[in-house]
Amino acid sequence: MLLNFTKMHGLGNDFMVVDLITQRAYLRDDQIRQLADRHFGIGFDQLLLVEPPRKPDMDFRYRIFNADGGEVENCGNGARCFARFVIDQRLTHKREFQVETLGGPLSLKVDDDGRVRVDMGTPRFAPADIPFVADRDETSHHLDIDDRSVTFSVASMGNPHAVLQVDDVDAAPVGELGPKLQHHPSFPRQANIGFMQIVSPHAIRLRVYERGVGETLACGTGACAAVACGIRRGVLQSPVDVELRGGRLTLEWKGGETPIVMTGPAERVFEGRVALN
Numbered sequence: 587m588l589l590n591f592t593k594m595h596g597l598g599n600d601f602m603v604v605d606l607i608t609q610r611a612y613l614r615d616d617q618i619r620q621l622a623d624r625h626f627g628i629g630f631d632q633l634l635l636v637e638p639p640r641k642p643d644m645d646f647r648y649r650i651f652n653a654d655g656g657e658v659e660n661c662g663n664g665a666r667c668f669a670r671f672v673i674d675q676r677l678t679h680k681r682e683f684q685v686e687t688l689g690g691p692l693s694l695k696v697d698d699d700g701r702v703r704v705d706m707g708t709p710r711f712a713p714a715d716i717p718f719v720a721d722r723d724e725t726s727h728h729l730d731i732d733d734r735s736v737t738f739s740v741a742s743m744g745n746p747h748a749v750l751q752v753d754d755v756d757a758a759p760v761g762e763l764g765p766k767l768q769h770h771p772s773f774p775r776q777a778n779i780g781f782m783q784i785v786s787p788h789a790i791r792l793r794v795y796e797r798g799v800g801e802t803l804a805c806g807t808g809a810c811a812a813v814a815c816g817i818r819r820g821v822l823q824s825p826v827d828v829e830l831r832g833g834r835l836t837l838e839w840k841g842g843e844t845p846i847v848m849t850g851p852a853e854r855v856f857e858g859r860v861a862l863n
């Protein structure tokens with residue numbers, strides 16, 4: 587069968603977006619891995635599926651699959667692309683709408699300049715919510731990896747994150763320490779590993795080694811987790827500009843039970859049609 591799709595990106599974190607409202611398809615995890623392959627497939631970090639809502643108060647169901655074929659709870663850059671996609675495809679006439687994800691509901695709003703604001707929900711820090719194996723909810727945790735003690739904070743944005751503070755993000759051991767911490771048994775569902783350099787209380791630089799993908803050019807939920815952990819530790823103040831390898835996001839968080847709000851771009855790259863084997 588032939589499947590219509592749109593290739594999009596949010597700051598270089600790239601997506602295959604599939605409308606499953608006007609067409610029907612089921613993608614197996616081996617098919618997702620093949621499509622995600624940058625040499626033998628289309629190439630993407632995540633597959634985003636646009637589906638009808640299952641709950642009456644929601645506009646759409648937003649499903650996310652990593653390049654390794656695993657379904658995940660949330661994707662921030664994907665949420666902005668999702669919002670642009672449903673408007674461009676005329677699947678809604680609204681500029682502001684609610685979507686259900688595996689990680690909970692999100693509110694999306696497309697501004698007149700095309701940038702998208704996403705209410706990403708309330709960050710959670712309790713170890714059980716990540717999930718992370720620890721006795722207590724603390725702002726910093728430690729693990730021994732290869733004979734050195736690694737210090738980090740943890741947060742859930744629906745999906746699991748660990749955030750390490752580094753002096754120079756360009757020199758950070760993202761490709762070496764990222765996978766080791768990500769697969770540590772203390773993270774039973776693995777985690778996305780962020781390396782954060784603090785530039786000022788209102789600006790950070792960030793690289794993220796993502797679960798199910800590896801290092802990406804940007805991670806929206808990783809940006810939310812880094813800012814939330816930094817504000818909770820008292821080293822950052824809202825609003826915070828987050829410079830990722832693919833560009834910049836703005837994050838606002840008033841703390842406590844309030845939602846974290848992310849603003850950034852969403853770009854269409856091309857339309858295509860692919861045969862599913």
Ligand SMILES: N[C@@H](CCC[C@H](N)C(=O)O)C(=O)O
Pocket residue numbers: 599631632652658659660661662663664745746778796797798799802804805806807808
């Ligand atoms: N790139 C995303 C996060 C995608 C999911 C993540 N890899 C996970 O496994 O939780 C973002 O922009 O948030």
